[in-house]
Amino acid sequence: MKPFYITTPIYYINAAPHIGHAYTTIAADILARTLRLQGRQVHFLTGTDEHGLKIEKAAAEAKLSPKEYADGIASQFRDLWKALDIQPDDFIRTTEPRHEETVRSAFAALLKSGDIYKGRYRGFYCVSDETFWTEKETLPGPGGAKLCPNPDCKRPLERVEEESYFFKLSRYGDRLLSHYDAHPEFLSPSSRASEMKNFVKAGLQDISVSRAKVKWGVPVPGDESHTVYVWFDALLNYLAAADSKDASLWPADVHIVGKEIYRFHSVVWPAMLMALGRKLPGKVFAHGWWTVEGEKMSKSKGNFVDPLAVTKDFGVDAFRFFLFREMPFGQDGDFSIASLKRRYNADLANDLGNLLNRASDMAIRYLDGAIPESLGERDFIEREKMAQLSSAISNAIEGLDFSSALATIWSEIGRLNRLVNERAPWEVAKTDREKAGEIVADILWGLRVIGSWIEPFMPAAAAKLRSRIGSPRMPMLAKLGDQRRPQDALPQSPGRVSKGEPLFPRKA
Numbered sequence: 001m002k003p004f005y006i007t008t009p010i011y012y013i014n015a016a017p018h019i020g021h022a023y024t025t026i027a028a029d030i031l032a033r034t035l036r037l038q039g040r041q042v043h044f045l046t047g048t049d050e051h052g053l054k055i056e057k058a059a060a061e062a063k064l065s066p067k068e069y070a071d072g073i074a075s076q077f078r079d080l081w082k083a084l085d086i087q088p089d090d091f092i093r094t095t096e097p098r099h100e101e102t103v104r105s106a107f108a109a110l111l112k113s114g115d116i117y118k119g120r121y122r123g124f125y126c127v128s129d130e131t132f133w134t135e136k137e138t139l140p141g142p143g144g145a146k147l148c149p150n151p152d153c154k155r156p157l158e159r160v161e162e163e164s165y166f167f168k169l170s171r172y173g174d175r176l177l178s179h180y181d182a183h184p185e186f187l188s189p190s191s192r193a194s195e196m197k198n199f200v201k202a203g204l205q206d207i208s209v210s211r212a213k214v215k216w217g218v219p220v221p222g223d224e225s226h227t228v229y230v231w232f233d234a235l236l237n238y239l240a241a242a243d244s245k246d247a248s249l250w251p252a253d254v255h256i257v258g259k260e261i262y263r264f265h266s267v268v269w270p271a272m273l274m275a276l277g278r279k280l281p282g283k284v285f286a287h288g289w290w291t292v293e294g295e296k297m298s299k300s301k302g303n304f305v306d307p308l309a310v311t312k313d314f315g316v317d318a319f320r321f322f323l324f325r326e327m328p329f330g331q332d333g334d335f336s337i338a339s340l341k342r343r344y345n346a347d348l349a350n351d352l353g354n355l356l357n358r359a360s361d362m363a364i365r366y367l368d369g370a371i372p373e374s375l376g377e378r379d380f381i382e383r384e385k386m387a388q389l390s391s392a393i394s395n396a397i398e399g400l401d402f403s404s405a406l407a408t409i410w411s412e413i414g415r416l417n418r419l420v421n422e423r424a425p426w427e428v429a430k431t432d433r434e435k436a437g438e439i440v441a442d443i444l445w446g447l448r449v450i451g452s453w454i455e456p457f458m459p460a461a462a463a464k465l466r467s468r469i470g471s472p473r474m475p476m477l478a479k480l481g482d483q484r485r486p487q488d489a490l491p492q493s494p495g496r497v498s499k500g501e502p503l504f505p506r507k508a
């Protein structure tokens with residue numbers, strides 16, 4: 001079976017990584033970890049987008065060559081992923097030979113097929129954003145000037161007319177629409193589908209795919225006076241990485257992207273693939289944006305959240321957890337330290353931390369810290385129900401519905417906490433110590449299952465939890481169809497329950 005191929009966008013290296021990059025990449029990591037826990041083959045790709053005028057400029061400002069500059073930022077990204085417990089299988093850079101070769105050969109093939117042709121580009125250009133705008137898109141400025149429509153920019157635009165290569169996007173409208181209809185999952189979440197369909201139905205224009213002004217890029221094959229436009233260049237990374245590893249990897253199963261680049265991924269990219277005669281990815285999923293303390297993140301406000309600063313105070317696990325507990329993937333949400341702290345104390349320190357502390361204290365008291373080899377006949381916690389929820393949680397994560405997976409997990413943590421109160425082993429122990437032990441063993445079993453559920457989100461906390469309750473690493477309980485039973489989650493050679501530091505010490 002072909003590995004499940006997951007991608008994030010490759011990140012443009014004109015600035016250091018921030019919460020937005022971390023969000024997408026952690027999402028891909030959670031999905032990858034979930035599938036790996038189910039024993040599936042996964043290939044998780046991320047990387048950096050390193051060509052273009054902005055990089056040329058940023059490098060010049062830093063008094064470095066573009067390549068030296070790119071090396072520096074690319075390693076910041078790599079280091080951040082490591083620090084955030086993100087484990088990609090491959091990291092592609094658009095300055096690597098494997099990528100540049102793919103770009104050259106794709107461009108050449110499309111020139112040959114007539115999908116790329118030479119024409120003249122007329123429009124407006126924002127030097128700061130390195131973006132071309134049509135006259136219709138520009139904002140009116142003083143004295144008849146045209147201004148950049150990017151709300152964070154609004155700088156005067158340059159009028160440009162230059163020779164350019166174009167991709168015949170206009171040729172693919174009907175085929176795109178029939179693909180969307182035949183594969184409803186392709187445009188995800190479904191709330192984004194109608195916008196893209198309407199965009200395509202309104203008629204597609206051919207798009208410029210080369211730049212005469214830009215030196216730092218892949219030269220157009222046979223015409224060194226042009227370089228391939230960064231977007232056309234960047235999108236091909238998914239194919240370049242796959243083809244360089246394993247011929248069976250393509251197509252990608254899911255591209256996870258931010259909504260600001262959805263159109264490129266759901267319209268331009270599939271049209272490029274059709275033109276190249278390659279298969280289309282299974283799904284293109286657009287997630288929403290974070291505001292910070294109620295404000296949009298922007299360079300001018302300088303309010304980008306640095307993930308390392310947050311994890312220094314709250315830990316990597318809490319950061320990973322918060323991003324997906326706080327807002328549904330696909331919608332917009334607000335990041336604030338106050339809400340992070342609230343979630344941390346309520347969900348992690350209280351709900352999960354207390355359950356672990358109570359269960360391990362009682363295991364030491366009523367079971368002498370030893371986990372029984374098998375569970376008793378009496379089922380105090382509805383074990384079958386938990387096994388079934390495992391499949392619901394897996395399904396939610398596979399559908400990239402992380403917040404509902406976490407809601408299910410936390411409702412089970414709440415249920416187990418209530419069960420401890422209701423069953424009150426400390427009362428039962430006064431007359432029936434053996435039964436008190438059985439209740440505690442059941443609660444421990446439930447906690448072990450919860451440990452497997454939280455592992456994709458919080459790998460380090462899951463490992464600590466396992467070591468506290470003497471449980472080896474467990475596969476995420478398989479889906480119902482896999483015919484595993486709850487008791488399969490019992491450790492082969494149970495360890496011992498130990499006292500330890502709180503998993504999430506409360507924050508004042």
Ligand SMILES: [Zn+2]
Pocket residue numbers: 126127128129148149150153154155
């Ligand atoms: Zn601009």
